[in-house]
Amino acid sequence: MKGATKRVLVIDDQPRVLEVLRDVLASFQHEHSYEIATTGSVADALDLLQRERFDLILLDMVMPGIGDPLLRRQGLDLMKRIRDLGVTAPILMMSGDYESRTEADAWIEGAIGFLHKPFNEPTIRERARQARPPNSPWPAPRHARRIFV
Numbered sequence: 001m002k003g004a005t006k007r008v009l010v011i012d013d014q015p016r017v018l019e020v021l022r023d024v025l026a027s028f029q030h031e032h033s034y035e036i037a038t039t040g041s042v043a044d045a046l047d048l049l050q051r052e053r054f055d056l057i058l059l060d061m062v063m064p065g066i067g068d069p070l071l072r073r074q075g076l077d078l079m080k081r082i083r084d085l086g087v088t089a090p091i092l093m094m095s096g097d098y099e100s101r102t103e104a105d106a107w108i109e110g111a112i113g114f115l116h117k118p119f120n121e122p123t124i125r126e127r128a129r130q131a132r133p134p135n136s137p138w139p140a141p142r143h144a145r146r147i148f149v
Helices: 015-027 042-051 074-084 100-108 121-129
Strands: 006-011 034-039 056-060 091-095 113-116
Touching: 006 015, 006 042, 015 034, 015 121, 034 042, 042 074, 056 074, 074 091, 074 100, 091 100, 100 113, 113 121
Parallel strands: 006 034, 006 056, 056 091, 091 113
Antiparallel strands: none
16 A cells, blocks of 8 residues: 655656656656655746645756756756745756766755756666755665666
8 A cells, every 4th residue: 555645846858858757757756655746947937835835846957947048957946945834845956967067066065965867777776766955865876777868
C-alpha cells in the first residue's frame, strides 16, 4: 500500500525536459505516489507556489524571465524569489552546464542537490524518494542510466 502522495514541481523552459521528467517521476515505484506539476515560465512557477504546496521542486539553472541571461544562472535568482515567498520545499537544481562554480553556488544558495543533463535516472529516483529538508544528505547512486533530452 502506498503512503501519502508527494507533490513535485518541475520548472524548466524546455518542454521536452518537462515531459521526460514528468514521465520518469510518474514511473517510480516508491512507498508513495507522485503528483507532478510542470511549468516553463517563471511567472507561472511563482503563481503556483503562492497557491499550492509542494514537497520537492526541480528547478533549471537557466530560466528566461528573471535575472541576467548572460550569466546563465537565473535559476538561482528564482530560487531566492521562491524562498522570499516562504516556500521551504527542498529545491534540486538542474543544468546542462558542467561548471563546478555554478554547482557550488547552487549549494551555497540552499539547493539540496544538482542534477546534470543528460539526467542520471537513479539520482533522480533517490532525490525524489527521499526529498528532505535542506542540508540533509542524499545517497549516491550505485549505477547510472543517462536520460537524453
